[in-house]
Amino acid sequence: MPSQIEVLASLQLVDQSLRTKSLAIAEGEGRVAALEEAVRGQTAAASAAREQLAALNTRQRDLETRLAAAEAKMKDRRMRITRIRNDKELGLAKREVELLKEETNGLESELVSVMEQVEAGTAKLQGLEGELARLTAERDAEANELRDKLGRLSGEMERERATRSELLQNVDGDLRRKYEMIFSRRGGVAVVEVREGICQGCRMRVPPQLFNEIQRNEQVILCPSCQRMLFWRAEAEEANG
Ligand SMILES: [Zn+2]
Numbered sequence: 528m529p530s531q532i533e534v535l536a537s538l539q540l541v542d543q544s545l546r547t548k549s550l551a552i553a554e555g556e557g558r559v560a561a562l563e564e565a566v567r568g569q570t571a572a573a574s575a576a577r578e579q580l581a582a583l584n585t586r587q588r589d590l591e592t593r594l595a596a597a598e599a600k601m602k603d604r605r606m607r608i609t610r611i612r613n614d615k616e617l618g619l620a621k622r623e624v625e626l627l628k629e630e631t632n633g634l635e636s637e638l639v640s641v642m643e644q645v646e647a648g649t650a651k652l653q654g655l656e657g658e659l660a661r662l663t664a665e666r667d668a669e670a671n672e673l674r675d676k677l678g679r680l681s682g683e684m685e686r687e688r689a690t691r692s693e694l695l696q697n698v699d700g701d702l703r704r705k706y707e708m709i710f711s712r713r714g715g716v717a718v719v720e721v722r723e724g725i726c727q728g729c730r731m732r733v734p735p736q737l738f739n740e741i742q743r744n745e746q747v748i749l750c751p752s753c754q755r756m757l758f759w760r761a762e763a764e765e766a767n768g
Contacts, residue, residue, distance in 0.1 A: 530744050531698060532718065532758050535706050538694045539718045541687050546715045548680045555673040562666035569662055573655040580648040587641045594634040601627040702747060709755055718756045729753035 529537075604624050611617045695703060709717035719728035724738050731752040733741070741748050741759045748757050 529697070531702055532744065532747050532756060534694055534697045535702070535747070535756060536718045536758050538691065538698070538706070539710065539716075541691050541694065542710060543715050545684060545687050545691070548684055552673070552676060552680065555669070555676055559666065559669050559673055562662060562669055566659065566662050566666050569655065569659040573652065573659050576648065576652045576655050580645065580652055583641060583645045583648055587638065587645055590634055590638045590641060594631060594638060597627055597631045597634060601631060705747075706756065713753070713755060716755065718758050719750065719753075721757050721759050726750045726753060726755070726757060728755040733757065 601624060604620060604627065608617065608620050608624065611620055698706070706717050713728070716728060719726055721727070721733055721738065721741055724735070725732050728750060729752045731750065733750065737748060737751070738759075740746075741757050742761075744759065749755065750757050
């Protein structure tokens with residue numbers, strides 16, 4: 528019948544393996560979540576840029592229509608001028624053509640500006656869509672990797688959990704709670720070996736009287752310095768000695 532500390536030492540090996548796997552899974556999940564977030568942001572940015580570009584395209588078409596209409600009207604008035612004989616009417620008609628000329632000039636320069644914005648907007652959208660495609664591919668690759676990892680690890684983790692339950696059947700409830708608390712607070716190391724009188728968790732020398740108690744292996748003893756459960760292995764000591 529193994530002692531409580533021996534069972535806890537075996538339990539810790541299983542728990543450390545489970546912990547490493549859980550951390551690897553959590554890390555993968557974190558990467559996927561961060562990429563999901565980036566994809567969402569990039570999708571929103573691309574969609575805003577697409578809407579902006581659509582509005583500019585509409586404005587360009589509208590300006591082109593208005594410019595064509597003003598040019599047609601101006602052409603028509605110029606034709607009419609050749610037929611006007613009355614001076615007053617001629618003056619009015621020339622004034623109208625001048626105004627139309629101003630209008631077309633204004634529309635033309637506005638159109639040039641809008642076309643420049645369309646060009647810039649198209650380039651911007653292309654950039655955003657390229658980055659979105661890159662992020663999406665990266666997210667998919669990361670998600671696949673996580674799926675593979677989960678597939679690989681879940682069976683092992685299930686077996687380890689079963690082993691864990693079996694081991695725990697031989698551990699006193701209070702001791703189990705104490706072990707689990709130390710394990711979670713001390714970075715996954717609750718049980719440490721004492722070698723040549725030194726705690727391998729914190730490298731402090733254990734008082735000789737306490738060391739004798741540990742060697743008796745009758746009860747679980749905590750390191751006075753790091754509060755971990757101390758474990759002594761006779762065969763390790765002999766191998767070192
Ligand atoms: Zn210690």
